Amino acid sequence: MTNDSRKPVMAGNWKMNINHLESIAYVNKMAFSLIEADYARTEVVIFPPFTNIRSVQTVIDADHLAITYGAQDISAHDSGAYTGEISGSMLKKLRVTYALIGHSERRAYHHETDESVNAKVKAAIKNDLIPMIAVGETLDIRQSGNAVDHTLNQIQGALKDIRSNYVSELVIAYEPVWAIGTGEVATPQDAQDMSLAIRQKVAKLYSQDVADKVRILYGGSVKAGNVKAIMEQPDVDGALIGGAALDPDEFLRIIRWPDQP
Ligand code: PGA
Numbered sequence: 262m263t264n265d266s267r268k269p270v271m272a273g274n275w276k277m278n279i280n281h282l283e284s285i286a287y288v289n290k291m292a293f294s295l296i297e298a299d300y301a302r303t304e305v306v307i308f309p310p311f312t313n314i315r316s317v318q319t320v321i322d323a324d325h326l327a328i329t330y331g332a333q334d335i336s337a338h339d340s341g342a343y344t345g346e347i348s349g350s351m352l353k354k355l356r357v358t359y360a361l362i363g364h365s366e367r368r369a370y371h372h373e374t375d376e377s378v379n380a381k382v383k384a385a386i387k388n389d390l391i392p393m394i395a396v397g398e399t400l401d402i403r404q405s406g407n408a409v410d411h412t413l414n415q416i417q418g419a420l421k422d423i424r425s426n427y428v429s430e431l432v433i434a435y436e437p438v439w440a441i442g443t444g445e446v447a448t449p450q451d452a453q454d455m456s457l458a459i460r461q462k463v464a465k466l467y468s469q470d471v472a473d474k475v476r477i478l479y480g481g482s483v484k485a486g487n488v489k490a491i492m493e494q495p496d497v498d499g500a501l502i503g504g505a506a507l508d509p510d511e512f513l514r515i516i517r518w519p520d521q522p
Contacts, residue, residue, distance in 0.1 A: 375418025
């Protein structure tokens with residue numbers, strides 16, 4: 262993290278954990294513990310399940326907290342007969358800031374493709390939500406030596422027909438699938454190498470100026486014990502945290518990454 266124009270982001274992805282009552286306790290704990298200096302240094306984002314968003318919004322609004330929140334997915338459609346889906350306009354009404362798009366679990370279990378990811382990125386932008394696009398390779402792909410090509414193709418697919426003014430605002434989360442929930446963390450150098458490759462790809466597709474503004478996060482078994490070394494990499498602007506963010510105390514330690522060993 263060397264570029265001052267990119268504010269670091271620590272984003273907790275709760276996945277299908279924490280019910281709406283527990284989410285109130287969680288956000289209250291964060292509110293009680295975080296101080297101005299934390300918010301000034303790092304953007305704090307949570308991705309609760311859809312059923313919790315209203316509860317989270319209520320606590321954040323009531324206490325004017327500087328915590329932002331996002332949805333773990335978004336429909337590509339505006340409205341209509343799409344049972345089970347949630348539209349961008351519904352999320353916007355709940356003052357959601359981010360839409361997490363193309364998480365590897367969505368790609369694996371819900372057959373999301375670069376085309377559907379691209380359609381969801383467009384749906385987010387249309388509704389003034391900031392896409393947080395997740396990309397990354399499986400272990401097979403890494404072992405075959407194609408991790409960079411694979412990940413950069415995902416970027417190219419996700420950004421098809423997206424204008425540069427939107428690209429400079431969005432967030433990309435590089436999450437090697439083999440490091441998610443496995444305890445197997447990529448080395449800080451791996452995280453740096455891929456983040457740099459992603460930034461160079463954005464520069465090629467758009468411009469260096471756009472690439473310098475895009476925030477690139479690393480995700481995959483991040484915890485308080487390894488976050489500092491990852492954050493010291495010049496092209497890593499934050500982390501997307503799953504398991505370790507389920508414990509608010511651990512998430513707080515991650516948010517305070519400069520104080521960690
Ligand atoms: P993990 O998950 O931190 O539990 O590895 C990261 C993610 O899937 O976003």
